[in-house]
Amino acid sequence: MWTNWMEASIWVGEWQRVDIIAVQAERSIKEAEESESQANSTAVARTRPVIFGVSSTNANRPSTSQKCARSLINTGKARLDTACALSKLQSGRYKQAVDRLLKVDLDALELPWLFSASDLAMYTTLCAIASYDRAELKKKVINDTNCRKCLESEPRLVELLQCVVRSQFGRVLDILKEMKDRFLLDPYLSAHVDPLYSVIRERALLQYLEPFASADLNAMANVFRTDVKTLEGELVVLCEQDRLAARIDAVGATIRMIQPNEREESYRKIVDGCDDLIERCEAAILRAVMQQVDFFYLSASVMNKKILFRRVFPFIPTEERNGGRLHMVTNPSEEDSSDGSEDPREPELN
16 A cells, blocks of 8 residues: 555656655565564464374465565565655665665566666666666676676676676766766656766776876876866866875876875874864863852753852842853942942842
8 A cells, every 4th residue: 555655656756755665665674574474473383293203294384364565565665665766866865766776576576667676776776886886886786696687687787797897988988978968858857867977976986096106197198088278167166075095297298196194194183083082081070169159050941049058049030141141240239238248148048
């Protein structure tokens, strides 16, 4: 029932409702799995033992009802993963989307109008390239048995993944350009083609510069199918976003990576730790002194009074307080009647 509601929400384009219904659907599937496991354990316990220690073949064979229950659970999980993946794709959460897509069981999915093997291959490939590094891409996508099934009919996508792993960025951009028209025809992917392409290009630029201390912008522009001026603009944007630490020589058409100073970084961490420790010590000392003199502060929402030196005083107006801290308010009558004594008199309560 929950999955039917999710499919109806997808059909009308209410993606926010999908996330709300997904919580209830996951809970229902979990309860169904627990009921199934409990029923299986009860059925095994009721099985009669066979004499002479010979086990029965029918005891371990699942019944028709158990097979039907397991099939319904698998179908529900596949439909749930599909709907959640599409919802996260529409909201721009590409990493969460690919994590859900990798859980989809195509054998249990029976929604040809909503999702197909080629669709799964497209969504998984683009979101994975935009979210995973090369090690994760090879482990979770290329070497995954479930993902291989949907990639068997898409050799171009397989080549795209292999080029990303091998750092052949020029070929990656060529394949993406050739397949862009196909991606734009997809109803769920068309609005995210340009953002995904932008993220993939930025990750490719960073991965290209990662092993180098300096690089030639002319050669780099040739790899990324652009001119030097446009490439400089893209690198400047990455530097402004603090994603790339480098210096660009526009005259010499080179880029030099800025190596972090480990000694300075360690010194900065030590100084920050010392400052934090000093603040904690000062706060502990102040708290101990306040407890020693029986000084307490209660907010006006809790109590409209202040307790000071075990005596109850009227509430002090807001203009006489500073930042939530209590200040002593001098009574002019007390100053006049002090008689020159050094010890202040205790205020009289009305």
